[in-house]
Amino acid sequence: MALINRVSRLFRADMHAVLDRIEEPDLLLKQAIREMEAAHAEDEQRNKLLKHELSQLESRQQVCQKKLDAMEVELDICFHSEEEALARKLIRRKLETEQLSEQLEARQHSLHQKVSELAQRLQENRIQLESMRQKSQLLDENQQDFSSKDYQEISTPTIQDADIEIAFLREKQKRSRS
Template identity: 35%
Template sequence: MAFMTRLSRLMRADLHAMLDRLEAPDLVLAQAVREMEQTLERDRRALARQERERARLGDQKAALESTLRQTAEALEDCLAAGQEDLARPVVRRRLETERRVGQLQQRLRELEVDCEARRQRLAEQESRLADLRARAALYQEMVEPEEEVYRETWPASSDAVRDADVEVALLQAKRQRGAAS
């Protein structure tokens, strides 16, 4: 059984090595950057939706608080006039409005916590994206100079020194040496 395990591990390693050679690191980095940008944009839109929802709920809360003030005044008027029959529906409406305000406040707190968590995630994602972009740029800089150095240090075959050129240069050197003596 140990032999089979070792053999399967060797096959997986060979397969992974072959896949590593087939992958183009610059393309993989570019794809990772694109995916992170898409995720970041999707999260930004979700945060904007949550903030719009929070603003809408804040407006509803303000309207309900205005209703509470009106019902308090109406209740005061009913009690001042001794009209308990008229005061009961006002009290009911006030209680319902107070419950609704409590629910809205709870939802607003939840949204605020969610928004803050999403803002933190966005900041982390933006940091990771900037880091990945820097790595991609560094990789690009590493790849491009290697290609240039390769072109500069390895002359093309047309620039190669031929045997005939060596012989001619040797004859010229002998002639100059003979002329100098």
């Protein structure tokens, strides 16, 4: 039984080594960059949606506050006119509006936390993505250097007699000045 386990382990290890050689690291890196870019774009979209929802909540909160202010004035009028039944109905609406305002405020607080966490994650991902892009660029440059060296034969430069004469005259002129 132990022998079969060892043989199967060796076979799996050899298969993994073969697969590692087949896979090209530059293609895997480019795929990882594409996936990171997609995730980053998704997070940015989510951030925009959260900020939009937050602005909507803030506007609803302002509407609630205006209603509460108006209800205060109406309550003053009801109590001044001694309309207690109407005042009770108004107080019910006021309490409902205050509860809604508290819920909106709690939701706003929750969204502020999510937006700040997401902004931090976006910043970290942006840095990591830029690092991966730079690595990919270096890998591409290295491969281009290797490929150009592999396929180009080094030719011996041809020096003509006129080049030799010009260089000779320059060197002679340098030495005559000093």
